Each structure stands twice: as structure tokens, then as C-alpha cells.
Amino acid sequence: MLLHQVAQCYPEEMKDFPEELKSMLQRHNTTLHPEMRVVLCRALILLRNKGLVSPLSVLSLFFELLRCRDKPLRRMLYTHIVADIRNVNARARNNAVNTTLQAFMYSMLRDSSAAAAKTSLDAMAELYRRDVWRDARTVNVMATACFSKVTKVLVGALQFFLGRDDADGGAPATDSDDDSGTDDERKTESQMAVAFRVGKKTKKRTKRYERAKAAARKSKKAKRAPAFDFSALRLLHDPQGFAERLFRQLESSTERFEVRLMMLGLIAKLVGLHELILLNLYPYLQRFMQPHQRDVTKILLYAAWSAHMLVPPDVAAALVRTLVDNFVTERNSGEVMAVGLNAVREVCARCPLAMDADLLQDLACYKTHRNKSVLMGARSLIQLYREVDPTMLHRRDRGRPTEASAEARTAAYGELDTLDHVPGAEVITDVAGGRMEVAGGRTEVAKGRTEVAVGRGSNEVEAEEWEEEEMDDGDVDGSEDGWIDVHHSSDEEKEEESEELRGMSADERRRRAAAVSRDCILTQDDFEKIRRQQLSKRLEPLVKNRKHAQPATVTRERGEMAGLGDIERVHKRRRHDKDSRLATVLAGRADRETPGRIARPQKMNAHASTTNAQKRKTKPFMMIKQKMRGKGKRSFRDKQTSLRDSLLKRKRIK
Numbered sequence: 346m347l348l349h350q351v352a353q354c355y356p357e358e359m360k361d362f363p364e365e366l367k368s369m370l371q372r373h374n375t376t377l378h379p380e381m382r383v384v385l386c387r388a389l390i391l392l393r394n395k396g397l398v399s400p401l402s403v404l405s406l407f408f409e410l411l412r413c414r415d416k417p418l419r420r421m422l423y424t425h426i427v428a429d430i431r432n433v434n435a436r437a438r439n440n441a442v443n444t445t446l447q448a449f450m451y452s453m454l455r456d457s458s459a460a461a462a463k464t465s466l467d468a469m470a471e472l473y474r475r476d477v478w479r480d481a482r483t484v485n486v487m488a489t490a491c492f493s494k495v496t497k498v499l500v501g502a503l504q505f506f507l508g509r510d511d512a513d514g515g516a517p518a519t520d521s522d523d524d525s526g527t528d529d530e531r532k533t534e535s536q537m538a539v540a541f542r543v544g545k546k547t548k549k550r551t552k553r554y555e556r557a558k559a560a561a562r563k564s565k566k567a568k569r570a571p572a573f574d575f576s577a578l579r580l581l582h583d584p585q586g587f588a589e590r591l592f593r594q595l596e597s598s599t600e601r602f603e604v605r606l607m608m609l610g611l612i613a614k615l616v617g618l619h620e621l622i623l624l625n626l627y628p629y630l631q632r633f634m635q636p637h638q639r640d641v642t643k644i645l646l647y648a649a650w651s652a653h654m655l656v657p658p659d660v661a662a663a664l665v666r667t668l669v670d671n672f673v674t675e676r677n678s679g680e681v682m683a684v685g686l687n688a689v690r691e692v693c694a695r696c697p698l699a700m701d702a703d704l705l706q707d708l709a710c711y712k713t714h715r716n717k718s719v720l721m722g723a724r725s726l727i728q729l730y731r732e733v734d735p736t737m738l739h740r741r742d743r744g745r746p747t748e749a750s751a752e753a754r755t756a757a758y759g760e761l762d763t764l765d766h767v768p769g770a771e772v773i774t775d776v777a778g779g780r781m782e783v784a785g786g787r788t789e790v791a792k793g794r795t796e797v798a799v800g801r802g803s804n805e806v807e808a809e810e811w812e813e814e815e816m817d818d819g820d821v822d823g824s825e826d827g828w829i830d831v832h833h834s835s836d837e838e839k840e841e842e843s844e845e846l847r848g849m850s851a852d853e854r855r856r857r858a859a860a861v862s863r864d865c866i867l868t869q870d871d872f873e874k875i876r877r878q879q880l881s882k883r884l885e886p887l888v889k890n891r892k893h894a895q896p897a898t899v900t901r902e903r904g905e906m907a908g909l910g911d912i913e914r915v916h917k918r919r920r921h922d923k924d925s926r927l928a929t930v931l932a933g934r935a936d937r938e939t940p941g942r943i944a945r946p947q948k949m950n951a952h953a954s955t956t957n958a959q960k961r962k963t964k965p966f967m968m969i970k971q972k973m974r975g976k977g978k979r980s981f982r983d984k985q986t987s988l989r990d991s992l993l994k995r996k997r998i999k
Contacts, residue, residue, distance in 0.1 A: 346384065346388070348362060348388075349362070349366075349388035349389075349391050349392055350391070352392060352395070352397055353395050353397060359397075362392075363389065363392050363397060363398040366385055366388055366389055366392075367389065367402065367403075367406055369385065370382070370385055370386070370389075370406060370410065371406065371409070374409075374410055374413060375413065379415050379417075379418070382413070382415070382418060383415075383417070383418055383421065386407070386410065386418065386421065386422065387421075389403055389406075390403075390425050393429065400429055400430075400433055400442060401442055401445060401446070403429075404426060404429060404430070404446060404449075405446075405449055407422045407425065407426055408426070408449060408450070408453055408461070408465065410422060411423075411453070411458070411460065411461035411464045411465065412456070412458040412460070412461045414460070419460060419464050422464075423464050423467065423468055426468050427468055427471050427472060427475075430442075430443075430446065430468075430472055430477060430478070431472070431475065431477050434477050443478065447478070447482055447483060447486060450465050450468070450469055450486065451486045451489070453465040454466060454486070454487075454489060454490050454493070454498070455489075459495045459497060459498065462490075462493070462495060462498045463495070463497045463498050463501055466487065466490050466498055466501045466502060466505075467501060469483055469486065469487055470487065470501070470505045473487075473505075473577065479576070480580070481580040481581075481582065484577050484580040484581060485580070485581060485582055487502055487505060487506075487577075488502070488506075488581060488587060490502035491503060491506070491587075491591060491608075491611070492590070492591075492594060496600060496604065499600075499604065500604060500607065503604075503607040503608060503611055504607070505577065506577055506578060506611050506614075507607060507610055507611055507614070508575075575614075575618055575906075578614065578615060578618055578619075579618070581615075584615050584618075584619040584621060585619070585621050585622075587615065588612050588615045588616060588619075588621055588623055589623065591608060591611065591612055591615075592612050592623060592625065592626060592629075594608070595608045595609060595612065595629075596629070602639065602640075606640060606643060606644075609629075609630075609644070609647055610643065610646075610647050610650075612626060612651075613626070613630075613647035613648070613650040613651040614647075614650050614906065616650070616651045616653070617650040617651050617652065617653055617695065617906065618906075620653045620654070620655045622655065622656075623651075624657070624660055626651055627648075627651070627656075627660050627661075627663070627664050628663075630644060630647065630648050630651070630664065631663070631664060631667045634648070634667050634668060634671050634672075635671055636671065636672060636677055636681045641684075642684060642909060642912050642913050643909065645668070645684065645685075645687075645688040645691075645912050646688075646691075646907065646908075646909050646911075646912050648664060648668075648688065648692060649688060649691035649692050649694075649695065649907050649911075649912070650906055650907070652664070652691075652692045652695040652696040652699065653695055653696060654695070654696060654698075654756075655759075656696050656699075657758065658698040658699065658758055661692070661696045661698065661699030662698075662699050662700070662701065664692065664699065665689055665692055665693070665699045665700060665704070666704070668685055668688055668689050668692070669685065669689065669704065669708070671685070672684060672685025672686075672688070673685040673686055673689070673708065673711070679714075679716030679718050679719050680718060680915050682711075682714075682716070682718070682719045682722070683716070683718035683719050683721070683722045683914075683915050684912060684913065684915070685722075686708065686711070686719065686722030686723055686725075686726060687722050687725070687911060687912050687913075687914055688912055689708065689726060690722070690725050690726045690729055691907045691911055691912065693726070693729060693730075693733075694729055694907075697730075697733045697734060697755050698755065698758055700730070700737070701737075702737045705726070705730060705737050705738065706738070706739050706742075708723060708726055709723060709726070709727050709738065709739065709742050710723075711723035712724050712727060712742075718915045727742050727744075731743060731744050733755055734755040765859055765862075766855065766858040766859035766861075766862040766863075767858060767861075767862045767867065767875065768858065768875075768879065769858065769875040769876075769878045769879045770857075770858040770859075770861040770862050770867070770875060771849070771854045771857040771858040771861065772874055772875055772878040773861045773865065773867070773871055773874065773875070
């Protein structure tokens with residue numbers, strides 16, 4: 346410890362000290378005492394931080410030390426490897442070091458030591474997540490770990506490609522993981538620890554403290570947003586070959602069900618993302634499509650992932666038919682039917698040709714089902730085909746025709762719909778009288794009615810400087826009238842423009858959109874205007890002469906892949922948990938005058954006396970027990986006599 350602390354002060358005397366430490370660790374790493382081995386590694390880390398030893402020699406030695414059966418040592422080496430490689434590539438990418446280390450890691454993934462292979466894989470995954478080694482070479486090296494014989498290495502690689510968090514069993518915890526929570530959360534945990542230390546330690550307090558810690562960890566984990574990062578899957582060199590090889594491994598695998606389910610999810614994601622043709626996958630999925638199957642919602646999600654436009658219609662139709670036969674039947678509960686309808690919707694959203702008209706009309710009949718979950722699932726399927734292909738629906742289910750539904754058309758299998766224009770560009774009407782020409786680094790505006798959108802940043806500054814110079818000259822491009830006033834459209838003109846667009850035919854719109862796309866440079870404002878126009882096509886009816894017309898519903902915008910919540914979405918009022926019940930109770934107490942007591946109706950006269958019946962409610966039961974028992978045992982004759990005497994008494998009083 347003393348020598349490595351003062352090594353930089355004596356460069357000549359200590360020049361051989363790092364090599365002596367490395368040779369000692371290489372020769373005796375398995376026989377050294379664990380504490381002595383950790384001290385030697387810390388000395389090398391400090392020498393590396395001071396720049397007294399090259400990174401390549403230290404990192405290669407540390408990768409070899411990962412074979413040691415010492416978990417604290419491996420954790421320390423993992424942290425240093427990740428931090429050192431980040432520092433090496435902080436200012437610029439060091440390709441020489443990266444290439445050598447990646448080749449060394451590739452050999453470590455095939456090492457006989459499972460701990461060394463798993464730690465190397467975790468280090469590569471962490472470097473990829475931190476945007477240090479985010480290249481195709483790293484991804485393809487990690488792809489080889491999906492075929493490892495070691496289950497831990499296999500699971501780590503599958504979790505990396507599926508986008509799992511480190512908390513689900515990924516890389517070991519690092520220093521950055523401690524900063525994942527907010528200051529308020531860490532303060533709450535520390536306050537709980539302090540409160541538990543002060544006071545008598547009882548079994549009840551201990552259980553309460555453990556429950557509070559578990560709830561804090563659960564809430565922190567729930568606040569993490571799900572990450573959908575497909576960049577690693579896009580960097581694979583041969584996704585088709587990788588998916589086929591992984592599927593062959595899945596068919597012959599003897600791993601536990603959770604591992605095989607992860608392999609199936611990765612294959613489905615690859616097939617859907619790259620639009621691969623793997624026809625044996627769909628019959629394999631159909632084997633597990635049963636309501637009693639374990640984790641059946643995940644299997645349905647993987648079926649939705651694996652569907653795409655290049656799947657043959659007969660194969661996709663068989664998948665949908667299996668879903669309908671096993672889930673959407675009256676012998677199942679409402680939740681099972683709703684999950685089946687949601688799965689059918691997600692499959693058809695990615696592959697509309699999987700549904701035929703007769704089956705769609707049968708499923709649409711569930712729109713009036715007594716169960717709300719089934720009802721909403723059927724209506725979402727109807728809404729999907731209103732936008733995709735309304736002709737497949739029954740006339741009464743097509744809804745109010747809109748411009749988008751009139752233009753909707755499902756392409757045939759294998760048909761590629763290419764466009765020569767930006768759809769919806771006909772809404773850009775500010776270029777009717779002139780064109781925007783960009784030449785020689787300057788923007789010249791032809792004479793006419795034109796709006797020029799200037800970009801942000803340095804372009805805006807240059808444009809302002811150019812405007813000041815031209816204003817000093819007094820003329821623009823030799824024009825006699827000088828600057829052209831920019832005309833802003835009023836609300837009436839916008840209404841006239843929308844009516845003009847509505848009166849155009851489809852061919853006229855296409856020609857106008859093609860002309861705008863060809864002659865104009867569209868800005869971000871133009872694209873936003875186009876997006877609003879395309880959205881209005883889905884909202885505004887094709888014919889506006891109906892009375893009490895309701896706006897059409899718009900389906901949500903989808904990403905590349907559906908989520909598990911889209912399959913498990915069941916429209917049902919869930920049972921209240923403890924927090925929601927407490928919130929309901931507190932909300933009911935808000936209007937009370939006295940907290941903790943129910944407000945009773947007030948008497949008309951505050952000084953009026955109470956009746957015997959009211960007094961009896963406040964008396965202890967032992968005082969009125971005999972009277973209550975006597976009244977309960979009276980015969981009908983005794984009740985008649987008592988009523989007669991009461992009536993006679995009232996008559997005498999009057």
C-alpha cells in the first residue's frame with residue numbers, strides 16, 4: 346500500500362513495480378490469500394488511475410482474474426473494467442484498445458469458468474447501455490452468448506436483447522445503480538432506518554419495518570419507465586440465420602420454462618422487427634394457446650410480435666382461428682374472452698390479411714355482450730378495421746364514413762404501395778404563386794405570395810444578417826417594389842381553403858400533393874400542418890348534413906411492438922386495495938363537522954326531550970336485557986291487551 350501510494354514520486358526506482366505486481370497475480374492468483382489478492386488488485390487500479398501502467402495490460406489481467414472464486418473481487422474488477430473503458434473512450438474512441446478488448450471478451454464468453462463468462466457478458470452489456478461500445482461488433486459478439494451451454498450466460502444474453510432492467514437479473518449492481526432513486530426516496534429510507542434504531546426492538550416493530558422497506562422498494566421499481574430499445578436487434582449481421590438457429594435450439598432445449606419463454610420472446614421480436622419468414626414458429630405458438638397455459642398472456646404477446654405483412658395469409662389466419670377457438674367462446678369467462686379479443690386485434694393490426702370477413706363479422710357481434718371487457722375488446726377490433734379496411738365489416742358496423750375510411754385500402758399479399766408524394770401535402774397552400782429556391786447559400790423569394798420558414802440555430806442568425814444587408818441596399822434581387830409583404834391567412838381564408846380541399850377529387854389531391862412535394866422545401870411547421878390534416882380526415886365526416894353527428898373515435902398511435910398491457914387490458918372495476926379504501930374513507934369525512942362521527946339529523950327544537958326509544962339506544966344492554974327479553978316472548982293475546990290499554994290511556998288523557 347505504501348509503495349503504490351508514492352510510486353509517482355520515484356519514477357526511476359518504481360518503474361518495475363507494476364510488472365512485479367502483475368506477474369505475482371498471474372502466477373499465484375489461485376493460491377494467494379483473498380485479502381492479499383484484493384490489496385494487490387487495488388494497487389494496480391491506483392497505478393492505472395495515475396497513468397503509470399497501460400490500460401490494455403491491466404484489463405487483460407483483470408479478465409483472467411475473473412476466474413477466481415471470489416465474488417467481492419469479481420464485483421470490484423467489474424466496476425473498474427467498466428469505468429476504465431469509459432475513461433479510455435471519453436474524449437475519442439480508442440479503436441486499437443477497443444478491438445483488442447472485444448476480441449479478448451469474445452474468448453472469455455467461451456471460457457470454461459461460468460462466473461468469468463457471465464461477468465464479461467455483463468460488462469459488455471453495461472458498456473452498450475452507457476453508449477461506450479454501441480457498435481455492431483459488440484452486439485454480434487454478445488449474440489453468440491445466446492447459444493451458451495451455461496444457463497446464467499444464456500439468460501444474461503436473452504435479457505440484454507429483450508431490454509430487461511438490471512434489477513431483473515442483469516448485470517451486477519454498480520455505483521450508478523445507487524443513484525437511480527431520487528433524493529426524497531433515499532431520505533425516506535434513511536428516516537425509516539433511524540426511526541427503527543430508536544426505541545425498543547419488538548417483533549411487531551421489526552415486521553412493520555420490513556414491510557415498509559419492501560413497499561419502498563416496490564414503489565421505486567414501479568416508477569421506472571419501461572424501455573423499448575431495439576437498436577441492438579437492428580445491428581445483427583444475419584437476423585434470419587440467428588432466428589433459425591435460436592429456434593432449433595428452443596425446440597431441443599431442456600431448460601426450465603422461464604428460459605424457454607425468454608427464447609421464444611426473442612425469436613418473436615426478431616421475426617416482427619426484421620419481418621423474417623419463419624413458418625415453423627406459428628404452429629409452435631399455437632401449441633401453447635390455451636387459457637390454462639402458464640404465462641399465456643406473454644405467449645399471446647409473442648404471437649402479436651411475430652405477425653407482420655409478409656406472413657402468408659393462410660398461416661396468419663390459422664393463428665387467428667386458434668385464438669378465437671380457444672379463447673373467444675361462451676364457455677370461457679369474460680376475462681379470457683377479452684384477452685383473446687385483444688390478442689386478435691394486435692395480430693390483425695400488424696397483419697390485417699389474417700382476418701376474413703365472416704370471422705370478423707362474427708367477432709363484431711360481441712359488441713353488445715353483457716361483459717364490459719368483451720364488449721370493449723370487440724369494439725376495438727371494429728375500430729381497427731374501420732381504419733384498415735371498412736369493406737370487411739357489416740354495413741351497420743362501418744360507422745360514419747370519413748375521408749380516411751374512404752381512402753383506406755388493404756394491400757394484397759406481397760404488394761408494395763410506393764408513393765411519389767407526401768400524403769396530405771395538398772394542405773400546403775402558401776406556395777401557389779411562387780416557389781422557394783435555394784441556391785448559392787442564400788434564399789431567394791420569387792415574386793408572389795410565399796411564406797419562407799427559416800430554421801433555428803446558426804441559420805437563423807445568418808438569415809437575419811442577410812436581411813439587414815438587403816434592407817440597406819433597398820431592393821431584393823432587382824425587384825422594383827422592394828420587399829414583398831408576407832400575407833398571413835385569416836380564419837375566413839383558412840375555412841375557404843378547407844372547403845376548397847374538400848371539393849377536390851382524390852386524383853386532384855394526389856396531383857396537388859405531388860406538385861407541393863416536388864417544388865417546395867417542407868419545414869417542421871408544414872409537417873405539423875400535414876399531420877393535423879391527416880388526423881382531421883379520420884375525425885371529420887365525409888358528408889356533413891347529418892343531425893346530431895358524434896365525432897368518430899381515433900385509435901391510439903402504435904409503436905413497433907405491442908405491450909403486455911395491450912393484451913391484458915380488461916375493462917373491469919378492480920377491487921380496492923388498502924390505500925384506495927383509505928382515500929375513499931377520508932374523502933367521505935371531508936364534509937363532516939366532527940371528525941370520526943357521522944352527522945345526525947338535527948332536532949327542530951334543541952331543548953325538546955327525547956323519547957324512551959332514543960334513550961334506550963344509549964343505555965347498556967344489561968339495563969334493558971329483561972325488557973327486551975320480555976317483549977320478545979309475549980304472545981299475540983298479550984300484545985292485543987297492551988295495545989288496548991295504550992289506546993284507552995291516550996283517550997283518557999285527551
